[in-house]
Amino acid sequence: FLAGTPVALNPILQSLCVGNNIMLLTNAFRKNFIIPDFEDFSLQINRLFESAQQQGGGHVADYIPQLAKFSPELWGVSLCTIDGQRYSVGDTKIPFCLQSCVKPLEYAIAVHELGSEHVHRFVGKEPSGFKFNKLSLNEEDKPHNPMVNAGAITISSLVAFLNQKPKQRSFLLMFLMKLFQSERETGDRNYAIGYYLKEKKCFPENADMIGALDFYFQLCSIEVTCESGSVMAATLANGGICPITGDRVLSDEAVRNTLSLMHSCGMYDFSGQFAFHVGLPAKSGVSGAVLLVVPNVMGLLCWSPPLDRLGNSVRGIHFCQELVSYFNFHNYDNLRHFTKKHDPRRRTDDDPVSSNKSVVNLMFAAYSGDVSALRRFALSAVDMEQRDYDSRTALHVAAAEGHQDAVIFLTEICKVNPYNKDRWGNTPLDDAMQFGHDVVVSVLQKYQHEYTDGHSRISTEEQSAVLDSMKSSV
Numbered sequence: 224f225l226a227g228t229p230v231a232l233n234p235i236l237q238s239l240c241v242g243n244n245i246m247l248l249t250n251a252f253r254k255n256f257i258i259p260d261f262e263d264f265s266l267q268i269n270r271l272f273e274s275a276q277q278q279g280g281g282h283v284a285d286y287i288p289q290l291a292k293f294s295p296e297l298w299g300v301s302l303c304t305i306d307g308q309r310y311s312v313g314d315t316k317i318p319f320c321l322q323s324c325v326k327p328l329e330y331a332i333a334v335h336e337l338g339s340e341h342v343h344r345f346v347g348k349e350p351s352g353f354k355f356n357k358l359s360l361n362e363e364d365k366p367h368n369p370m371v372n373a374g375a376i377t378i379s380s381l382v383a384f385l386n387q388k389p390k391q392r393s394f395l396l397m398f399l400m401k402l403f404q405s406e407r408e409t410g411d412r413n414y415a416i417g418y419y420l421k422e423k424k425c426f427p428e429n430a431d432m433i434g435a436l437d438f439y440f441q442l443c444s445i446e447v448t449c450e451s452g453s454v455m456a457a458t459l460a461n462g463g464i465c466p467i468t469g470d471r472v473l474s475d476e477a478v479r480n481t482l483s484l485m486h487s488c489g490m491y492d493f494s495g496q497f498a499f500h501v502g503l504p505a506k507s508g509v510s511g512a513v514l515l516v517v518p519n520v521m522g523l524l525c526w527s528p529p530l531d532r533l534g535n536s537v538r539g540i541h542f543c544q545e546l547v548s549y550f551n552f553h554n555y556d557n558l559r560h561f562t563k564k565h566d567p568r569r570r571t572d573d574d575p576v577s578s579n580k581s582v583v584n585l586m587f588a589a590y591s592g593d594v595s596a597l598r599r600f601a602l603s604a605v606d607m608e609q610r611d612y613d614s615r616t617a618l619h620v621a622a623a624e625g626h627q628d629a630v631i632f633l634t635e636i637c638k639v640n641p642y643n644k645d646r647w648g649n650t651p652l653d654d655a656m657q658f659g660h661d662v663v664v665s666v667l668q669k670y671q672h673e674y675t676d677g678h679s680r681i682s683t684e685e686q687s688a689v690l691d692s693m694k695s696s697v
Contacts (some may be wrong), residue, residue: 257304257520257568264567265310271545272300272312281529281537284509293319293511293528298538301449303457304521307466315449319526322508323355323370325442326378327481327489328455330369333381334477335463342381345425346374350488350495355534356412364423370488370506373416373425379442380426380435413439443508449524456514456522459504482516486554493533493540501543502553513539517552520568582609589617589633592626597633607637615645622651622667625660634670641671 258264276298285291299313321328333342351367353359361367366374413436421432447455457466459482463473473481485504490497497505504516511528513536523546527538547553551564585605588596597617601607608616618639621629630651633639644650652671655663 255306256308257306258308259569260567261304261308261310267549267565267567268300268302268310269312271542271549272298274545275525275527275538275542276313278538278541281531283511283528284530284534287509289320290322290510290528295527295529297511298527299449300523300525300542301453302521302523303453303466305457305461305466305519308521309450309453311450311453313449314526318446318448319512319528320443320508320510321445321447321452321512322443322510323375324452324506324508324510324512324514324524325445326370326375327459327485327506327514329375329382329442330378330484331459331463331473331477331481332385333369333378334480335473336385337381339476339480342369342378345377345381345427348484355491356416358416358419360423360425365425366420368484368488370484372413373420376413376417376435376439377420377425379439380430380432383435383438384427384430447524449526452512452514452524452526453522456516456524458522460516460518460520460522462519482518485514485516491534493535497540497543501547502555503543503547505543507535507539509534511536511539513543515543515546520552581605582611585609585617586611586615586620589620589626589629590624592621592624592629594628594632597629597637601637607633608639608643610643613646614643616643616651618643618651619645619649619654622660622663623654623658625655625658625663627660627662627666630655630663630666634666641667641674 281295283291283293283295297314297317299311299315299317301309301311301315303309330342345365346369347361347363347365347367349361349367351357351359351361351371353367353371355370356372358373359367360373366377368374369378417432417436420426426432426435454465454467458464458472459478462475463478464471482504485506486498488494489504489506491507504518506514508514509530511526511530513523513525515523515525517523525536525539525542527536529537531537531540547556549565551557551566555561556564584596585600585607587593588600597607610616616639618630618633618641621633634641641652642650649657652664652667655667
């Protein structure tokens with residue numbers, strides 16, 4: 224159907240097909256995807272995937288027996304855009320444990336249900352500067368942030384309390400799996416952290432420390448695949464709304480806080496380096512997962528078990544760095560005067576949505592007499608002779624409104640054709656005469672004479688010189 228071939232569906236089959244893909248179909252009909260050329264984008268993802276696949280080194284985590292069973296050759300990447308476009312390459316259907324990648328999700332649920340003010344009575348917001356499993360608290364005797372073990376265990380005590388409420392129980396159980404024995408039996412360090420937190424009275428009143436630890440182990444043991452995990456990441460990228468169903472899962476406050484902490488604290492002792500080089504919110508886990516969020520664009524989950532000395536996936540880190548090296552996804556890539564990278568959100572010139580928007584913007588600039596905007600369009604290689612639905616050009620509109628400076632720019636600098644006719648057979652000069660703009664009439668008459676004599680058709684070298692002079696004057 225989406226490829227252009229209609230298919231007859233019975234009502235039940237139609238409901239099954241459409242039900243879980245309503246957002247995707249809606250955007251397909253509107254031709255309004257965040258990444259218009261998704262096929263080309265996927266090809267670039269393949270190239271980055273293959274580059275990361277060549278990365279050697281690292282060791283599979285073996286202090287948790289269940290993790291040690293995975294092959295170091297496994298490598299997969301899945302992405303999901305905020306409008307439901309999905310792509311996967313590699314080993315993306317094999318289940319693995321979220322481990323520390325669950326921490327931002329757990330924190331987001333806590334803030335969503337309890338509010339930021341209540342949650343941060345028990346946990347701080349600053350990077351710790353220590354290893355993630357360090358027995359350390361901040362100056363207020365709170366865990367430094369929710370992305371270290373002490374903070375995540377404290378958050379677990381809050382979320383576990385929610386799990387006792389009938390209203391939230393079914394919601395939270397969707398996130399849980401009971402296969403956490405391996406994690407529990409090797410969690411001596413986390414038990415030590417738990418008792419340290421209890422001694423310092425970090426838990427809420429009447430909290431069950433052992434229950435909170437068990438719940439934390441359960442959360443870390445949740446199994447996902449790259450494909451399902453990418454939808455979680457995309458939900459964060461989409462402001463808390465699931466891009467597959469369109470349902471709001473998390474509040475905007477929860478998402479904003481979670482992304483902020485992921486950006487500053489999400490990659491263990493590599494968080495500062497990752498924020499510097501990649502500039503995106505992310506969270507890693509010792510299972511080899513890297514949860515990456517490109518706000519307002521997409522979410523990704525990379526998975527490869529071999530870890531570097533800091534506990535991050537070797538291939539996952541390489542992929543994220545290469546992704547931002549090629550695409551302008553870094554948080555500060557879009558500053559003015561920066562070298563421009565590839566932007567997959569940019570629509571091509573032959574895209575109807577982009578073309579219509581370009582015409583509207585050009586006509587509005589001409590109508591307003593906004594020479595600065597016209598100059599920007601010209602420098603961006605916009606066709607300054609585009610026509611609207613009445614076959615009118617920007618010169619028609621500027622002439623009809625009597626904007627002398629805009630007319631001079633379009634004629635002397637852009638060298639547009641003054642003889643273009645609209646659907647009523649009128650030229651820009653006809654419009655200027657009809658509305659009594661005598662100065663504009665004189666400018667157009669002089670320009671028509673020059674254009675007819677052939678002086679307006681300048682060479683490519685002269686066009687470059689004109690554009691260079693325009694750039695120097697901006």
